[in-house]
Amino acid sequence: MRQMNFASLLQAARQLPDEQRQQLIDELRQEIEADKKQKALEAVARTRGRIKGLDRETIIWLAEDEELCGY
16 A cells, blocks of 8 residues: 555545545544543543542632632
């Protein structure tokens, strides 16, 4: 199989019938979304158990701060 550069790949995609172009677009979007989801899940797995919540004093300070609460 001959190696294609981006420009020749794009040109080949432009020559597809409209229905096939739309199918290609849909498949590429699904792949991108799956890749994003996989990266997000990996990030969650890497940070699991490492992120700590706010301490009690900070929560109270946030709750009582008029500027932050809008009161």
